[in-house]
Structure formats: C-alpha cells, structure tokens
Amino acid sequence: MDILPQLILNSIIAGAIYTLVALGFNFIYGATKFFNLAHGIMAAIGGYAVFYFTKTVGLNMYVAIILGIALAGLVGFGLDKFIYLPLRKRKASNMVLLVASLGAMTAMQALIAILFSSRFKTLTENVGTQKLFTIFGGIITQTQLIILLSAAVIMASLVVMLYKTQFGKSVRAISDDEEVARIVGIHTNKIIGTVFFIGSAITGFTGILIGFDVGIEPTMGLNLLLKGVIASIIGGVGNIYGGVLGAFLLGFLENFGIWKLSGEWKDAIAFALLIVFLIFRPRGIINK
Amino acid sequence: MNKSTKLVIGALAILAIVAIGYFMSINTVEEVSVEEVSVEPIKIGMIAPMTGDLAFMGEGIRDAIVLANENTENTKYEYEVIVEDDQLDAKMSASAANKLISVDKVDAIITFSSVTGNVVAPIAEQNQIVQLGIASDANVAKGEYNFIHWTPPVEENRVFIAELQRRGITKLGIFEGIAPGAAAVIADLREQLKETDIEIVTDQMFNFGETDFRSIIAKTKDSEAETYLLLAFSPELEILAQQIREAGITTPITSIEGFELSEQVDLFEGEWYVNAADPTGDFTDQFVAKTGKSPTLGAANGYDIFNLIVAATENVTDTTKPTPKQIASELTKITNFSGALGNLNVDPDGIIVSNAAVRMIKDGKPVTVTE
Numbered sequence: 001m002d003i004l005p006q007l008i009l010n011s012i013i014a015g016a017i018y019t020l021v022a023l024g025f026n027f028i029y030g031a032t033k034f035f036n037l038a039h040g041i042m043a044a045i046g047g048y049a050v051f052y053f054t055k056t057v058g059l060n061m062y063v064a065i066i067l068g069i070a071l072a073g074l075v076g077f078g079l080d081k082f083i084y085l086p087l088r089k090r091k092a093s094n095m096v097l098l099v100a101s102l103g104a105m106t107a108m109q110a111l112i113a114i115l116f117s118s119r120f121k122t123l124t125e126n127v128g129t130q131k132l133f134t135i136f137g138g139i140i141t142q143t144q145l146i147i148l149l150s151a152a153v154i155m156a157s158l159v160v161m162l163y164k165t166q167f168g169k170s171v172r173a174i175s176d177d178e179e180v181a182r183i184v185g186i187h188t189n190k191i192i193g194t195v196f197f198i199g200s201a202i203t204g205f206t207g208i209l210i211g212f213d214v215g216i217e218p219t220m221g222l223n224l225l226l227k228g229v230i231a232s233i234i235g236g237v238g239n240i241y242g243g244v245l246g247a248f249l250l251g252f253l254e255n256f257g258i259w260k261l262s263g264e265w266k267d268a269i270a271f272a273l274l275i276v277f278l279i280f281r282p283r284g285i286i287n288k
Numbered sequence: 289m290n291k292s293t294k295l296v297i298g299a300l301a302i303l304a305i306v307a308i309g310y311f312m313s314i315n316t317v318e319e320v321s322v323e324e325v326s327v328e329p330i331k332i333g334m335i336a337p338m339t340g341d342l343a344f345m346g347e348g349i350r351d352a353i354v355l356a357n358e359n360t361e362n363t364k365y366e367y368e369v370i371v372e373d374d375q376l377d378a379k380m381s382a383s384a385a386n387k388l389i390s391v392d393k394v395d396a397i398i399t400f401s402s403v404t405g406n407v408v409a410p411i412a413e414q415n416q417i418v419q420l421g422i423a424s425d426a427n428v429a430k431g432e433y434n435f436i437h438w439t440p441p442v443e444e445n446r447v448f449i450a451e452l453q454r455r456g457i458t459k460l461g462i463f464e465g466i467a468p469g470a471a472a473v474i475a476d477l478r479e480q481l482k483e484t485d486i487e488i489v490t491d492q493m494f495n496f497g498e499t500d501f502r503s504i505i506a507k508t509k510d511s512e513a514e515t516y517l518l519l520a521f522s523p524e525l526e527i528l529a530q531q532i533r534e535a536g537i538t539t540p541i542t543s544i545e546g547f548e549l550s551e552q553v554d555l556f557e558g559e560w561y562v563n564a565a566d567p568t569g570d571f572t573d574q575f576v577a578k579t580g581k582s583p584t585l586g587a588a589n590g591y592d593i594f595n596l597i598v599a600a601t602e603n604v605t606d607t608t609k610p611t612p613k614q615i616a617s618e619l620t621k622i623t624n625f626s627g628a629l630g631n632l633n634v635d636p637d638g639i640i641v642s643n644a645a646v647r648m649i650k651d652g653k654p655v656t657v658t659e
Contacts, residue, residue, distance in 0.1 A: 002509070003507065003509050003510070006502070006503075006506040006535075007506055010502045010506065014500060117340075118339055118343075119340060119341050120341050130534060132534065132536065139534070139535055141534055214500070214527055215499075215526075215527065217341075217523070258503050258507075259503065262492070263493055263494040263495075263498070263501070263503070263504040264493045264494055264495050266494075266495070
C-alpha cells in the first residue's frame with residue numbers, strides 16, 4: 001500500500017460519498033431554496049430499512065436495497081407533503097422551514113434509536129471479508145468501488161433528467177422562479193414533491209452504501225449532512241456541478257490535510273474551508 | 289367550690305393538658321425523627337451507559353451492583369441504588385450527576401469511564417458527595433470526595449511492556465482515540481518505555497465519532513510497526529480494526545482494555561491484549577447465576593465499589609445517618625478489603641488498585657494468558 005495512491009483513492013472515495021449527499025441536498029435546495037436539515041436522516045432511514053428487511057424480515061438483499069431507497073424517498077416526499085407544503089402555503093419563511101426540518105430530523109433520529117437502539121450496526125454479513133482491488137498501488141474495497149460508480153451514474157442521470165426531460169425543465173423553472181412557473185401552468189407542488197422523493201432516495205441509497213462500507217447508527221445522517229452542506233456551499237449551493245466539485249475538493253483537502261497533520265484535525269479542516277469560502281466566496285466556486 | 293377555686297382547677301387542668309400535649313408532641317417528633325433516620329436509606333447513584341454502543345457494559349455494572357446490594361446483610365442502613373443513563377456522553381453525565389444530587393439526594397455516586405468521571409468528579413467535590421469512578425484517569429480521584437477503582441495505567445503498561453518484551457517486539461504503532469483515559473495510558477506508556485528498547489514508531493490520533501480511518505492507516509505504512517496498539521471504544525474500535533485489515537495490513541493488533549469493550553470480539557480472534565485481571569471465581573459464579581452471562585469489563589469493579597461504600601458507611605460510629613464527608617473519610621481508612629478483584633487497599637490519593645493480566649481472544653471468548 002503506497003501512501004500517495006492510497007491518499008488519492010481515499011480522497012476520491014470521500015469525495016464520492018459527499019457528492020451523493022450533496023447531489024440530493026442541492027437538488028432539493030435548487031427547487032425549494034431552503035436548507036432541509038432533515039435531508040441527512042434519509043441516509044439512516046435507508047440504512048436501517050435494509051438492516052430491518054434483511055436481518056429481521058429475511059428478505060433478499062437486493063429487494064431490501066430497493067425497499068430501503070423507496071422508503072427514504074417516501075419519507076422525504078411525506079415530509080414535504082405533510083410539513084413543508086402546508087408551511088409554504090402559509091407563506092412561511094425559510095427560517096421557519098429550516099427549524100421545521102431540524103425538528104423533523106431530531107424526531108426521526110430519536111425514533112430510529114427507539115426502534116433499533118443507538119448501537120452501531122453493520123449491514124455486511126461477515127465484517128472484514130470484502131473483496132479488495134488494487135489500483136496504482138492503492139487498495140479499494142468492493143463497496144467503495146460501487147460508491148464511486150454510483151456517484152458517477154447518479155450525477156449523470158440527474159444531469160440528463162434536469163436538462164433533457166420535461167420534468168427537468170419544470171424543476172429548473174421552479175428553481176428560477178416558483179411563482180412564474182406556477183403562472184405558466186407548472187404544477188409546482190407536485191414537482192417539488194417528486195424532487196423531495198428523488199433527492200431523499202439518493203441520500204437513502206448513500207446511507208445503504210455507507211452501511212455496507214462502514215456501518216449504521218441513528219446519528220449518521222447529521223455528520224453526512226454537514227459534509228454534504230459544506231460541499232454544496234463551497235461548490236455553489238443549488239448547483240449540481242458545484243456540489244460535485246465541492247465534494248471532491250473537500251474530500252481531497254481533508255485526506256491530504258491529515259497526511260501531515262494529526263487525524264484529529266480532519267473535521268477542523270472541513271470547517272476551516274467552509275469559513276474561508278463563506279468569507280471570500282460565499283456563492284461558491286460555481287456561481288449559479 | 290367557690291368561683292375562684294373552680295378557676296384555679298380549670299387553669300391547672302388546661303396547663304396539665306397543654307403540658308401533656310407538649311411532651312407527647314416532643315416524644316412523637318423524636319420518635320418520628322428517629323424512625324425516619326433509621327429507615328432512610330443510603331442512596332447510591334450510578335451513572336453509566338444504559339443505551340447506546342456500550343450499554344452492555346452499563347448493564348453489567350448495574351447487575352453487579354444490584355447483586356452486591358442483594359448480598360448485603362446485617363447492616364445498620366438500607367442501601368438504595370438509582371441508575372442514570374448517560375450514553376457515555378459528557379453532557380448527559382453532568383446533567384445525570386446534578387439530577388442525582390439535587391433531586392434524588394444521593395449520598396454517593398458511582399461513575400463509569402474516565403470521560404464521565406472527569407465531568408462528575410468536580411460536581412461531586414463541589415456538592416460534597418462521594419464519587420467512586422470505574423476509571424483509569426487519576427484526575428477522577430482528585431479531591432476529598434473522589435476515588436477510582438480500576439487497574440491504573442501504570443499497572444496495565446507494566447504488564448503490556450513485559451508482554452511486548454517477551455514477544456520480542458521493539459517497534460510499536462499506536463492508534464489513539466482522543467479521550468482522557470487513552471491520554472493517561474499513553475502518557476504513562478511513553479514514560480515507562482524510556483527504560484526499554486521499545487520505540488513508538490507512529491502515533492495516530494483521531495476524534496471519537498470518526499468512521500474513516502483509511503488515510504491515517506495509510507500514513508502508518510512506512511512505520512515498520514511490529515504491532516499496533518488500538519486505544520478506542522466501540523464502534524470506532526471495530527471500524528478501525530476492519531479498515532486496517534481492508535488496507536491489507538496483517539501486522540498484529542493489540543489493545544489495553546479495548547477488545548473487551550467490543551461486542552464483536554471475533555474481529556480480534558487470536559490477538560493478545562492487556563486487561564484487568566480476572567475477578568474471583570466466587571463473584572463470577574454469582575454473577576453468572578444471576579444474569580446468565582459472564583461479567584463484563586468493569587462489573588467486578590462496580591461490585592467492589594458498592595461493597596466499599598457499604599463498608600465505609602457501616603464503619604461510621606455515629607448513631608445518625610453518616611454524612612458523605614464521614615463516608616469519604618472512612619473509605620480512606622480501608623485496607624485489605626476482600627473484593628471481587630482480590631485484596632483491595634485505598635491509597636492516600638483515593639486510588640483503589642487492582643491488577644492487570646495478559647489476555648487473548650480465543651474461539652470468540654477472552655481467556656487469560658498470564659496473570
């Protein structure tokens with residue numbers, strides 16, 4: 001295991017994980033213009049759903065993964081339908097929506113802890129028996145390879161969907177101006193509901209992948225969300241490409257930063273980067 | 289009887305009634321207060337993780353304390369245990385301690401871990417409540433009211449270094465979660481290693497809550513460590529061990545205390561480590577009979593701590609309920625106490641020392657290799 005290729009690989013893997021969270025987060029932010037703090041919990045919902053369907057119900061792993069993704073999407077859709085949409089209809093401010101999302105996140109996190117306990121769990125059958133691949137002297141596991149491929153495929157799919165489909169045009173129209181979009185006949189609430197479903201499902205899938213790679217715990221979503229939000233802000237919040245760029249920049253800086261610094265500085269590096277961007281380039285690398 | 293005689297007799301009768309009532313009331317109050325003192329139990333609070341990753345350890349300590357309470361016979365006082373869950377979170381430890389002191393009015397608090405002990409010890413000292421920590425950090429024993437009962441780092445490191453030397457290991461790598469207990473172990477280890485030819489070739493620190501250790505693992509690549517010492521709690525410990533193996537590193541891993549803090553001990557199959565010495569067979573048999581499980585790490589300490597508090601309380605010669613100050617004072621006088629972890633002495637710094645042993649995970653279970 002050579003250190004440089006390994007650090008590059010680790011940075012790419014971290015970047016891919018942050019990308020997946022930032023993609024879902026940015027997709028929802030682009031349409032709604034508020035920081036949905038409950039977004040991170042979708043990762044835990046996806047992970048715990050797979051844990052429940054495979055270990056308790058005994059379903060096939062692939063069926064459980066599909067159900068986990070669908071459940072995360074449905075919970076996201078439900079949040080919009082029953083909490084955010086009524087608030088939007090009452091012309092609630094983004095601050096009110098943010099606080100509501102914080103409440104939703106806390107409640108769902110507590111519910112998961114009650115149902116499954118706070119104890120750390122793994123989705124893999126036999127820990128430490130993953131297939132390993134060597135790339136230019138660096139080692140990568142099978143799950144990490146899937147994370148990389150998933151990030152690439154999901155990003156490409158989102159871009160195609162946004163720029164080549166009628167639905168994507170509607171999302172972009174809402175992103176530009178929701179009021180005008182409604183006037184020209186776009187069913188904005190329905191489109192935003194679908195955006196919540198897709199964005200949440202992506203993060204649910206991310207949680208499942210992390211569950212296979214490392215493991216799951218009820219609070220996993222908050223840390224992921226923080227990194228996803230940092231990636232989004234430094235890349236350009238609401239911008240799909242910006243989120244990806246920010247995610248990889250964050251992944252590289254974190255992993256190369258602790259090459260020479262102690263590992264305890266990893267989170268400090270991420271937040272220092274965020275502060276630098278908030279001061280000098282608050283709109284991120286790619287202005288929308 | 290004339291009118292004035294009647295008045296005098298009436299006044300005397302009233303006085304007699306008042307006097308009888310007064311003396312009866314005094315006697316009643318005294319009786320009630322005496323009774324209250326005699327039935328008011330000595331309250332012992334326990335702060336440990338009862339939910340979360342380390343709940344199994346909190347449960348083990350609680351079961352041992354309940355067992356010790358059930359075994360308590362012919363004592364002057366009743367003893368009541370109140371359990372508070374802190375999930376091994378310092379903020380929750382502080383609020384649990386404040387609740388035990390101000391609401392439950394406990395006389396003593398038992399804490400688990402150096403993290404919790406470091407938070408609760410100053411609160412206990414300020415409120416003049418006895419605190420006994422199942423912790424390795426000597427700071428937890430600072431003050432008149434604070435004590436610890438654990439195998440101290442100096443003893444663990446003595447056994448650890450002897451085992452490294454026996455195995456001919458001269459290059460040691462360390463992965464260290466940032467926590468007071470781990471810091472105390474490493475500080476003492478560095479000190480003791482100065483007298484040997486063993487060198488720490490890499491020391492990687494990380495924050496608790498970290499799940500991606502791959503880059504710090506990659507940094508150790510050129511270290512030529514012959515064994516890696518992992519100082520972490522669950523789940524970081526398991527994730528770290530898993531990622532070390534996934535990185536293709538086959539170097540042996542070891543720990544001080546860590547492996548028995550994990551519920552996935554199969555991850556450490558065949559690896560040796562240093563831990564507190566085995567509890568006595570009598571305690572183990574009783575614990576197994578009560579819970580159906582082997583004692584978890586810290587359970588025997590909990591059992592001993594409860595019995596030490598009882599012994600100190602019973603030794604107070606006053607007829608009224610002993611104060612925490614008196615209990616603390618009596619604790620410092622205890623010598624040659626027959627505990628679940630052998631013969632115990634409370635040293636002047638409030639540290640109750642027990643021995644360390646080299647252990648190994650064999651067929652998924654911890655077994656003692658050398659005492």
